[in-house]
Amino acid sequence: MAIERITVLGSGIMGHGIAQISAMAGYKVVMRDIEQQFLDKAMERIRWSLSKLVEKGRISGDEMNSILERIRVTVDMEEAVKNADLIIEAIPEDMRLKKETFEKIDSIAPSHTIFASNTSTLPITEMAGATKREDRFIGIHFFNPPQLMQLVEVIPGARTSKGTLDIAINYVKSLRKEPILCRKDVAGFIVNRIFIPLVHEAAWELKEGKAGMREIDAAFKFKLGFPMGIFELADYTGIDVVYKATKEMYARDKKVVNPCPIVEDLYSKGDYGQKSGRGFYEYKQGSYARIELSMDEAERYDPVRLLAVAVNNASWLISNDVAGKDDVEKALMLGMGLKEGIFRLAERTGYARIVDTLKGLRDSSRNDFYEPDALLLNLVKG
Numbered sequence: 046m047a048i049e050r051i052t053v054l055g056s057g058i059m060g061h062g063i064a065q066i067s068a069m070a071g072y073k074v075v076m077r078d079i080e081q082q083f084l085d086k087a088m089e090r091i092r093w094s095l096s097k098l099v100e101k102g103r104i105s106g107d108e109m110n111s112i113l114e115r116i117r118v119t120v121d122m123e124e125a126v127k128n129a130d131l132i133i134e135a136i137p138e139d140m141r142l143k144k145e146t147f148e149k150i151d152s153i154a155p156s157h158t159i160f161a162s163n164t165s166t167l168p169i170t171e172m173a174g175a176t177k178r179e180d181r182f183i184g185i186h187f188f189n190p191p192q193l194m195q196l197v198e199v200i201p202g203a204r205t206s207k208g209t210l211d212i213a214i215n216y217v218k219s220l221r222k223e224p225i226l227c228r229k230d231v232a233g234f235i236v237n238r239i240f241i242p243l244v245h246e247a248a249w250e251l252k253e254g255k256a257g258m259r260e261i262d263a264a265f266k267f268k269l270g271f272p273m274g275i276f277e278l279a280d281y282t283g284i285d286v287v288y289k290a291t292k293e294m295y296a297r298d299k300k301v302v303n304p305c306p307i308v309e310d311l312y313s314k315g316d317y318g319q320k321s322g323r324g325f326y327e328y329k330q331g332s333y334a335r336i337e338l339s340m341d342e343a344e345r346y347d348p349v350r351l352l353a354v355a356v357n358n359a360s361w362l363i364s365n366d367v368a369g370k371d372d373v374e375k376a377l378m379l380g381m382g383l384k385e386g387i388f389r390l391a392e393r394t395g396y397a398r399i400v401d402t403l404k405g406l407r408d409s410s411r412n413d414f415y416e417p418d419a420l421l422l423n424l425v426k427g
């Protein structure tokens with residue numbers, strides 16, 4: 046089946062980006078949201094992003110115009126889904142809302158239409174169960190900003206057909222992105238199983254007075270080789286997104302994250318990060334803002350705890366056959382912009398030190414979240 050028409054449900058940070066890159070790849074796109082004002086804001090963001098790409102010579106002004114012509118917006122759900130070949134859901138991370146939405150569109154969309162969810166963490170199989178097309182249902186998970194991040198995780202549910210998986214993978218390739226198969230429908234899939242716990246570990250370091258926010262961020266950036274500090278990245282992704290993902294992941298699996306109350310405090314105050322003007326840092330609202338960090342600040346903090354937790358969760362993914370080592374490394378490089386692989390970093394630090402750090406954390410917190418994975422223990426022995 047050839048995909049020509051794509052509908053994106055939700056026009057927020059992820060929705061508008063997915064609509065934009067689909068139109069850039071030549072698809073006819075409909076973007077749907079519940080209010081016209083959200084769609085207006087989304088189109089403004091798409092214009093900003095496309096102008097940046099024109100400025101950089103990646104597309105021409107004429108191409109920008111034809112991309113914009115390929116995107117139609119509507120608040121009418123029936124209108125949005127009735128002609129779609131592929132529907133990608135990017136609405137808020139609320140299982141009840143997602144199931145209601147999928148159930149509703151199941152009776153409107155044509156029978157051949159494939160349903161995909163861009164959920165960060167929610168179980169694909171459960172969502173698919175709200176429809177009568179579980180074989181044509183799949184997770185297609187993009188990374189923020191979808192316009193620039195190369196990774197897309199593809200997550201089949203228990204009853205997703207091979208044909209649907211192939212179509213999803215070909216769609217991702219047609220966007221000139223790299224699909225990585227997440228073999229199991231686990232909490233956090235691949236990258237969020239590492240990203241979300243990292244935010245909390247960094248927040249614990251802050252709470253326990255081990256270092257200041259800027260020192261932790263600078264070390265995360267300059268010593269580990271991520272493009273942003275971890276608090277900067279949490280603010281950029283959205284504290285609301287991080288908080289909701291944490292809740293869902295923790296409810297599914299207590300071993301996936303050690304939630305730090307700082308994140309919940311920010312969320313309950315409405316400090317959602319860049320989008321609200323304040324999160325871990327303060328921002329001039331509405332702009333794409335970066336935090337200037339220095340090497341001097343990085344020198345004042347040793348990020349071994351962050352590295353230990355990241356590589357432990359990466360090992361869990363491999364031990365549990367969610368993805369192979371190469372795919373985990375690739376996912377972190379393409380989905381979070383990490384310069385070299387997480388295992389390469391751990392190797393340089395020394396696996397014995399990583400394991401000792403984890404054991405120390407496990408013993409002092411009496412939390413088996415920090416229990417070193419068997420793969421790491423074997424690496425120390427080996």
Ligand code: 3HC
Pocket residue numbers: 093094095097098164165187188189190192193194237240272273278282286333335380381382
């Ligand atoms: N479209 C077009 N251009 C954009 C853009 C967009 N959406 N966003 C930023 N840019 C532009 C900037 O304006 C800047 O332009 P300029 O040179 O004219 O000033 C240019 O891109 C480069 O930006 P930066 O100067 O900030 O430089 P970087 O090299 O750091 O690149 C980045 C920016 C690609 C965002 C990089 O910092 C990065 O990879 N950050 C990590 C992002 C990440 O980890 N994402 C995953 C989060 S987890 C997730 O999404 C999963 C979810 O389920 C929670």
